[in-house]
Amino acid sequence: MIHDGQDALFVDISLCLDAWKRALWLRESRSVVMALGYLELSSKALPLPLLHAHAPLVDVNPHLVLRAVIVEEARDLDLALWNRAIQAQEEAGARKHANRATETQNAT
Incomplete structure (x- = not known):
């Protein structure tokens, strides 16, 4: 799940994972990333994840997911x-x- 302010979005990064390429941002909290893909509206709601106690409150549509084809760290964004x-x-x-x-x- 990615978020900006109070808005959040589920992101499926399964197509972006590469065993030969390190993605340190996956292990970091609050990493700035750029994700490109297509939005999919599902008839079945995705389960909401358990968030860390100090995580900000966000609003997420459990029926909407970004199927990412590219995800890159973007610290300078x-x-x-x-x-x-x-x-x-x-x-x-x-x-x-x-x-x-x-x-x-x-x-x-």
């Missing part, structure tokens, strides 16, 4: 910057949608 960029993109999309709605309303 600035998650705060990443989240700001996503938020800015969402806000720009919302403004564009609102402008289209206004233009459509004014045209009628």
Whole structure:
């Protein structure tokens, strides 16, 4: 399971494991990783794991899993910057949608 803030996601890394390649991040807590794959919505809920007593509280959809094809350690990934960029993109999309709605309303 990976998480950013209060949001978490189950990740299946079975396709990424290689007996000949060391993946130290697997043994570390709170490693920053980049995972690429496809999202799968399951009709059957995955069991929620038992978390460490000091683990942050997270919200996870037990029906959603990322089937990873690539997982790499990404210590230099600035998650705060990443989240700001996503938020800015969402806000720009919302403004564009609102402008289209206004233009459509004014045209009628």
